[in-house]
Amino acid sequence: GATKVPMSLLEPKAYINYQRIEDNLVIIRDRLKRPLTLSEKILYGHLDDPANQDIVRGTSYLKLRPDRVACQDATAQMAILQFMSAGMDTAAVPTTVHCDHLIEAQIGGAKDLERAKNINKEVYDFLATATAKYGLGFWKPGSGIIHQIILENYAFPGGLMIGTDSHTPNAGGLGMIACGVGGADAVDVMAGLPWELKCPKVIGVNLTGKLNGWTAPKDVILKVAGILTVKGGTGAIVEYTGPGVESLSCTGMATICNMGAEIGATTSLFPFNHRMTDYLKATKRDSIAEYAKRFQHNLKADEGADYDQVIDINLSELEPHINGPFTPDLATPLSKFKEAVEQNNWPTELKVGLIGSCTNSSYEDMSRAASIAREAHEHGLSTKSKFTITPGSEQVRATIARDGQIAALEEVGGLVLANACGPCIGQWDRRDVKKGESNSIITSYNRNFTGRNDANPATHAFVASPDLVTAMVFAGDLRFNPVTDTLIGADGKPFKFSDPSGNELPPRGYDPGENTFQAPPADRASVQVAVDPKSDRLQLLKPFQPWDGKTPTDLPILIKAQGKCTTDHISAGGPWLKYRGHLENISQNCLIGAINAENGEANKVKNQITGEYAGVPATAAYYRDRGIKWVVVGDHNYGEGSSREHAALEPRFLGGLAIITRSFARIHETNLKKQGMLALTFVNPDDYDKVRPTDKVDVLGLESFAPGKNFTLVLKHDDGSKEEIALAHSFNEGQIEWFKAGSALNLMAKNAQK
C-alpha cells in the first residue's frame, strides 16, 4: 500500500518499511521452504541481498540493513569521531545519542545532574554539536536511560536496530530486534554499510499460565537465566511464545528482553500483541499500532517453526526469584532463599535496595513499588535499608511525580536519583560501607558481577523484581519473605504485605516532563563541532595513511604476546575509559596487559633500536616517530572479549602494520581490518614458536594481495639465520581496499567525495 508511517514522532520523514519484510520473505520462503520463527522473519526481512544470502543458523554471516542506530554517551564518543572522518553529511539511517552513562549518583537527582553537567561539559558539548552537525537526534543529560527512551519513542514491532550498549535488546518488548554492538558496527551502519551478524540460532521460551501475586515479569528472566546460565544464550535469539505472553505488560516484556543480555543472547523478542498496541497508544503512536496490525502475519512465528532449543515455563507456578550474588544466573526461588543465605553465609543485613534503571523503571514497576511503600507507611514503617529509585526516563519521572508514586516512595525514606544509569554502571559514590567490607545489596537492575555497582568486591549484589526489593528494604534483612513472613507495625502488631498492585499504564496519560530532546537544526552547515584542542578527553581523528605501495621489510616485533590476549589486555578499561574519545591518550594503554613471551612480564618490552626495556605504548611510539612500522605476534584467539574498537584503533595509531597470530577472535580481526591493519595468521600454528622476540621480519605478498592468497613472513634472527613461514589471511576484495586506502572510513570518505 501507499501508507507511510514514520518510525518515530520525532522523525516525521523516516518511514517504517514493512513492505520490505514482506517482499524479502517471498524470496526467503521460496528458498527455504519451511516455517520461520519470528526472529527469522524480521532478520531475513532486513537482509541486504535475500536472493543470494547464505542462511544457516549458527554458521553463516548475514548482511543486514538495520532501521536505526542508538548510542549511549560513553560509546558514542569514538563512534561519532570515526563517523565524522567518513566525510558524510548525515548518517545513512536515523541515529540517536543518549547522555545517561556519565552521571554519578551521590545525593539525589537534581544536584547529581548539575554536577555531571559540569564535569562532563566538554563531552556533552561535543555530542550536542556533532549530532546537530550530522543530523542525529540528541538526548541531553537528564533525559533518561537510552533503552527507556528508545522504548518510548523509537522502538516498533518488526524493526531492526543496533545500539552501542549491551542492554539494547530492551526494545524486544515492543517486538523489535535490537542488538547490542561495538562502536565499529554502529559506524558502519551510520556510514551506509550493511551490518554483519552471525545467523542466530533460536531458543523458544514457551510461556503458559498467568503471572500472579508477587511474581513479576522480572522473574521470568531470572528463571530463564538460571536455566540457561550466562553462556547459554550465546549466538542465539530468545523468542518468547505461548498463551502466557498475554499476561505480560509491554514494559514487562521489555524487562525480560533487557536482561536477556545476561545469558549472552544476541537479543530477545516478543511477538506483536495487544499489550504492545496499548503501549504504543499510550505513547501516542496509534498509527504504528494500526500499521503493525496490517502486517501482523510477519510479526509472529509461523505455525510449526523449528527452534534449536525449547524451554517451557508455566507462569501460574513461577515463583519470585532472587539471583546472585556475583553472577546473574545463580537463581534461587524466594521460598528457598532464606536457607540459601544461611547456608552460604551471605551477609544477612540488607544495606541498600535499589529500584529502577533501564531494566525495571516502568510506570507499572513504580506503581507496584509505591503500593508496597504505602502499605508499609500505613503501618507506620520507614525503610530499614537505604532505598534508591532511578526513573528510566524524564517522562516516567514526571508522570510518577504527578501521580503520587514518588511521594509514596519518598515518604518512607526513598531517595530519587537522576534519570540515568547511576549505580547500575558503577556511577555511585557509595558512602555507607568501606571498600572491602562484606555487605549485601539488592537491586532491580540486570547485572551484578563483582564490583559492578560500587567497585567493592565484597559487596554481595542480588537481583530481583522491584516488588521484592521494595518489600525487603522494610525488613532490612535478606531472609525476609513477603509472601509468608510478617513485619511488626508501629503499633506493635504484625502485618503481612498484600500482593503488590499497580496500573500498567498511566490512566491520565504520560506527562512528558521537561523537554530534553534536541532535534537536528534545519541549518546544519553553520554548526561547529566543539572539540577543544587542549582537551584530554576528546580529540578529532586524523585519517590514517594509505598503504605506501612498498614491501615492508626489517620490521621489529613490538611484542610477542603469550597466552590469553583479550581486548582488555589490548585496551584496558576502568580509569582509561575517561579517554575513550581521545585516541592519543587512550593509546597509552595499548597492550599493557599482554604478557611478553620473552620475559613473562606485562608492559615490558625491549626496544630493538636502543636495546632498552620500556613500556609497550612508549616503545611503539618510539618506532612510529622514526617511521619504523612494527608487528605484534599473538597466540590463540587473539582479541577475544568485547567488541571495543579501541583495541584496533590504538595499534594502528601507534604505527603498527600487522598483527600475526595463531588465531583471532572474529570481531577483533574485522575491527583490525577496518582500521587498515593486516590481520594475519600462521598457516601452521606451531610456527608461532619459530618467532623470536628479537627477530626483524619482512612481510612479503602485499603487491599481489588477493583473497585466499598467502603471505610469506621472513624471520631474520639476530644470529644472522633466516626462516620463511607462510601466513594466511581472511581479507575479501572489499577489505583489501580498506587496507590500501588506510582504513574502511578512508575508503568511504573517498567514495563520498566522488
Ligand code: F3S
Ligand atoms: Fe546499562 Fe545503564 Fe542499563 S548501565 S544496564 S543502560 S542503566
